[in-house]
Amino acid sequence: MNISDLKTHSHLFDDYTELRVQQNRNVGLTMINGDLVRNARSVQGGVSARVAKDGFWGFCSTPEADGAALERVVGRASTNAKVLAGRSSRAGLLLPSTQASGEYAWETAADRRSQKELIEFLEAIDAHIVETYPKLSSRLMALSNLDMQKTLLTSQGAEAHSMTPRSLIYIQMTMESGGEPVDLMESYGGLGQFEDRFDDPSALFPTLAKQYEHLVAKAEGVYADAGPKTCILDAELAGILAHEAIGHTTEADFVMGGSVAGQFMDKPVADPMVTLVDFAHTALGDTCPVPVHIDDEGTEALDCTIIDQGVLRKFMHNKESAGHFETAPTGNARAYQFSDEPLIRMRNTAIMPGQSKIEEMIASVEDGYYLMKPGNGQADTTSEFMFAVTLGYEIKNGKLGRGLRDTTISGVAFDMLKTVSMLSDEMKWTGAGMCGKKQPIPVGMGGPALKCTVNLGGK
Amino acid sequence: MKLDRDLADSTLEALKKAGADKAQCVLRVMDKSEFTVNAGKIDLLRTTENGSLTLTAITDDKKGSLNLNELDPESVARAVDEVIGLAQISQADEANDIAEGGESQSFEAGPTEPDLGAMYDRLENLLEYSKEHHPLAIYDQMVYDFSSIQSLFRNSNAVDLSERKGGYSFSAMFSSREGAKSASFNYTGYYSHDAKKELWKCGSLDRLLRENGQQVNTESLQGKFTGDVIFTPDCLEEFLGTVTSFLSDGPMITGNSIYKDSIGQSIAAPSLTLHSHPLSSELASGYHVTGDGTVAQNSTIIDKGQLTTHLLGLYGARKTGGQRAVNDGGCFVVEPGDTPLEQMIGNVERGVLLGRFSGGNPTDSGDFSGVAKNSFLIENGKVTQPLAETMLSGNIARMLETIRSISSERTHFGNAIIPWLHAQGLTISGA
Numbered sequence: 001m002n003i004s005d006l007k008t009h010s011h012l013f014d015d016y017t018e019l020r021v022q023q024n025r026n027v028g029l030t031m032i033n034g035d036l037v038r039n040a041r042s043v044q045g046g047v048s049a050r051v052a053k054d055g056f057w058g059f060c061s062t063p064e065a066d067g068a069a070l071e072r073v074v075g076r077a078s079t080n081a082k083v084l085a086g087r088s089s090r091a092g093l094l095l096p097s098t099q100a101s102g103e104y105a106w107e108t109a110a111d112r113r114s115q116k117e118l119i120e121f122l123e124a125i126d127a128h129i130v131e132t133y134p135k136l137s138s139r140l141m142a143l144s145n146l147d148m149q150k151t152l153l154t155s156q157g158a159e160a161h162s163m164t165p166r167s168l169i170y171i172q173m174t175m176e177s178g179g180e181p182v183d184l185m186e187s188y189g190g191l192g193q194f195e196d197r198f199d200d201p202s203a204l205f206p207t208l209a210k211q212y213e214h215l216v217a218k219a220e221g222v223y224a225d226a227g228p229k230t231c232i233l234d235a236e237l238a239g240i241l242a243h244e245a246i247g248h249t250t251e252a253d254f255v256m257g258g259s260v261a262g263q264f265m266d267k268p269v270a271d272p273m274v275t276l277v278d279f280a281h282t283a284l285g286d287t288c289p290v291p292v293h294i295d296d297e298g299t300e301a302l303d304c305t306i307i308d309q310g311v312l313r314k315f316m317h318n319k320e321s322a323g324h325f326e327t328a329p330t331g332n333a334r335a336y337q338f339s340d341e342p343l344i345r346m347r348n349t350a351i352m353p354g355q356s357k358i359e360e361m362i363a364s365v366e367d368g369y370y371l372m373k374p375g376n377g378q379a380d381t382t383s384e385f386m387f388a389v390t391l392g393y394e395i396k397n398g399k400l401g402r403g404l405r406d407t408t409i410s411g412v413a414f415d416m417l418k419t420v421s422m423l424s425d426e427m428k429w430t431g432a433g434m435c436g437k438k439q440p441i442p443v444g445m446g447g448p449a450l451k452c453t454v455n456l457g458g459k
Numbered sequence: 460m461k462l463d464r465d466l467a468d469s470t471l472e473a474l475k476k477a478g479a480d481k482a483q484c485v486l487r488v489m490d491k492s493e494f495t496v497n498a499g500k501i502d503l504l505r506t507t508e509n510g511s512l513t514l515t516a517i518t519d520d521k522k523g524s525l526n527l528n529e530l531d532p533e534s535v536a537r538a539v540d541e542v543i544g545l546a547q548i549s550q551a552d553e554a555n556d557i558a559e560g561g562e563s564q565s566f567e568a569g570p571t572e573p574d575l576g577a578m579y580d581r582l583e584n585l586l587e588y589s590k591e592h593h594p595l596a597i598y599d600q601m602v603y604d605f606s607s608i609q610s611l612f613r614n615s616n617a618v619d620l621s622e623r624k625g626g627y628s629f630s631a632m633f634s635s636r637e638g639a640k641s642a643s644f645n646y647t648g649y650y651s652h653d654a655k656k657e658l659w660k661c662g663s664l665d666r667l668l669r670e671n672g673q674q675v676n677t678e679s680l681q682g683k684f685t686g687d688v689i690f691t692p693d694c695l696e697e698f699l700g701t702v703t704s705f706l707s708d709g710p711m712i713t714g715n716s717i718y719k720d721s722i723g724q725s726i727a728a729p730s731l732t733l734h735s736h737p738l739s740s741e742l743a744s745g746y747h748v749t750g751d752g753t754v755a756q757n758s759t760i761i762d763k764g765q766l767t768t769h770l771l772g773l774y775g776a777r778k779t780g781g782q783r784a785v786n787d788g789g790c791f792v793v794e795p796g797d798t799p800l801e802q803m804i805g806n807v808e809r810g811v812l813l814g815r816f817s818g819g820n821p822t823d824s825g826d827f828s829g830v831a832k833n834s835f836l837i838e839n840g841k842v843t844q845p846l847a848e849t850m851l852s853g854n855i856a857r858m859l860e861t862i863r864s865i866s867s868e869r870t871h872f873g874n875a876i877i878p879w880l881h882a883q884g885l886t887i888s889g890a
Binding site for chain 1: 499500501502503506508509522523528529530541544546550575597602642643644709713714774778818819820822826829832848850851852886888
């Protein structure tokens with residue numbers, strides 16, 4: 001359904017209303033040791049309405065998207081808000097008025113590849129791995145393509161259409177070491193449909209060689225010493241640090257829910273060299289991994305500079321939190337499925353690069369670690385964080401040493417960022433992140449390498 | 460929405476007519492009503508309805524599957540053609556199959572409609588109760604929903620199983636604040652077939668709120684030592700989920716599971732008996748039909764320390780030559796031990812009462828490390844101080860082997876019944 005069709009239903013709006021038609025299309029392939037164990041497609045779509053009335057929210061969704069369904073969801077959402085208003089009294093919500101409009105689609109101009117060709121793509125990679133790396137005990141590949149298409153109309157006059165695709169291939173290599181399996185997973189791809197992210201399978205072979213080289217070092221590697229250590233966190237870890245440890249604590253709903261960041265506005269929370277931004281769609285002249293131009297409340301998405309030269313300056317907002325804090329919404333309200341209500345979500349969160357070279361950063365560490373690849377992560381309302389680290393190396397006397405087995409790092413982000421002493425000059429993004437906060441949502445994370453002190457889990 | 464049996468039947472026939480050697484349709488309709496509490500206020504009522512049709516086709520041992528929620532005749536007809544196409548382009552694999560048929564059966568559990576008034580009352584009462592009994596508590600988000608799910612499993616082997624489930628699900632994420640001091644957030648949940656019981660009396664919520672209030676004043680641990688850890692029920696349930704993930708299709712097919720050859724062997728201390736009881740009348744979140752379309756049965760996964768089953772699905776069993784599990788896992792019931800919690804704590808010379816574990820996913824070999832959250836130090840048999848920034852590491856397999864005791868008390872979550880567990884030999888380190 002396009003905007004014009006949706007606008008024919010604007011007469012249904014009596015109160016503040018968002019009407020959204022959405023479809024998520026997924027392709028999923030999984031190959032274990034060369035066997036295709038999953039060959040699937042999925043399409044989930046429908047319409048939802050969210051209504052604000054007398055200080056409460058009502059929401060309703062249905063998989064149908066015809067005129068009758070639209071009328072039904074708006075009516076039921078309004079009734080739901082009235083149900084809450086009937087049980088309690090509350091001041092009306094202060095929802096800033098926004099009227100963004102536009103169409104943003106990242107559909108490929110190339111001929112679409114068939115699912116058969118996608119399978120053949122994985123088979124070609126698998127054949128290369130089998131031939132080139134006979135010491136692997138197992139291999140797993142997963143291809144995941146998501147096309148997220150949204151059309152939004154609000155009672156404030158916002159109109160938006162977007163199609164945001166993401167194409168990823170995950171490759172896990174496993175080898176035996178001392179009778180135990182040791183693995184390393186890498187993700188490839190990001191924003192765009194498959195044809196815009198991948199060309200010939202052989203283009204991945206050089207990075208697969210690097211992945212294998214790291215796996216061998218890890219298999220022959222050592223466990224980290226537990227305790228606080230001087231570390232170089234490579235870009236992917238800086239990105240997850242920006243997202244998990246700082247980003248979540250500065251989402252305005254978390255702040256209203258007790259996040260420690262609420263006490264730190266306009267106070268130093270990091271070394272002055274640290275600037276941290278949640279980018280809407282473009283960073284340093286390039287399109288971000290998850291570009292958001294208009295959010296799911298119809299607000300123009302703007303960059304949100306959370307930490308500016310070490311000082312906490314801004315929270316991420318939807319309309320309700322912006323009204324609460326008497327500021328402007330930042331365009332961070334996003335929903336995953338048609339049946340989900342918009343929540344305050346990050347988009348592309350990154351620490352800005354500095355001026356050091358990664359080589360001189362490593363050379364500056366006498367006894368520490370170079371941590372390169374994160375696994376899962378979690379943060380706290382206190383800004384305490386924990387990330388798994390799946391790839392890293394010792395640093396001894398300024399030189400890289402043995403590989404590391406899996407470990408975790410932890411700390412208090414607002415303390416740890418004050419220990420940052422060097423930032424590399426290279427900004428890298430990862431576009432494979434999926435954040436969980438009631439709903440999943442694709443996010444981008446980025447940053448340079450940074451030198452800091454962090455607590456390691458060991459053995 | 461209504462479950463349209465004719466749609467499933469006609470789609471199954473269409474798949475067979477289109478060339479599927481074996482075909483399966485799983486039709487679901489779901490209705491949900493959900494209250495959300497944000498920043499301590501009940502501020503959203505959300506109702507959703509959805510349908511789901513999952514088609515599976517196997518031709519010449521090649522399999523494709525497709526899921527859609529547009530259930531009009533034209534969309535379903537297109538989906539039939541598409542899934543046949545997916546099967547035709549797939550790889551031939553003799554392990555691809557569908558469940559064997561039996562007699563047609565229907566199952567029902569829980570109410571069909573929500574009691575919205577009671578749900579609202581429970582939330583409102585909890586907020587009032589918290590103000591009085593847990594004045595430092597801040598609810599970041601609470602979700603209380605009622606879901607009704609109707610499912611119909613049909614396949615070309617004459618499987619004809621239908622299931623209707625209705626139930627209430629509650630989850631709360633909260634922290635505590637006193638002046639400028641904050642506790643780490645914690646969370647818990649509860650499942651039930653009615654909304655009669657006050658929420659603070661459900662599961663572990665009241666205890667966790669009380670402990671969270673104490674955790675605004677934490678102290679860091681100095682140094683590193685090998686010590687004991689008492690897993691609380693919330694934390695243990697998550698660990699058991701990790702343990703059973705080693706028994707599932709993925710690690711068994713890759714051969715990376717540490718328990719791939721352990722059936723009949725001792726993998727834990729004799730005090731541990733772990734059941735998966737999807738049919739238990741004590742668990743509101745149970746199920747009667749597996750994801751493969753077979754009738755679920757209760758099972759014992761670890762019997763007095765001995766591994767009795769993997770958790771292989773139909774494909775994983777055929778691929779590995781193993782035995783298909785009689786259920787999909789979950790619905791954990793751990794047999795109580797004979798050690799009262801107070802005595803268990805008294806047995807710890809130096810260790811951690813682990814409220815929540817924020818850790819990396821364990822490696823294939825079972826190694827894990829992470830941060831002890833919402834946890835307390837135990838010294839000389841007494842709980843002494845809430846801990847800050849304390850890291851734990853160990854190995855799941857060795858941890859299970861060295862269990863010292865299981866508590867006689869258990870917590871009922873409505874989706875699991877879990878005791879406290881005393882483990883030994885974990886590495887504990889401070890900042």
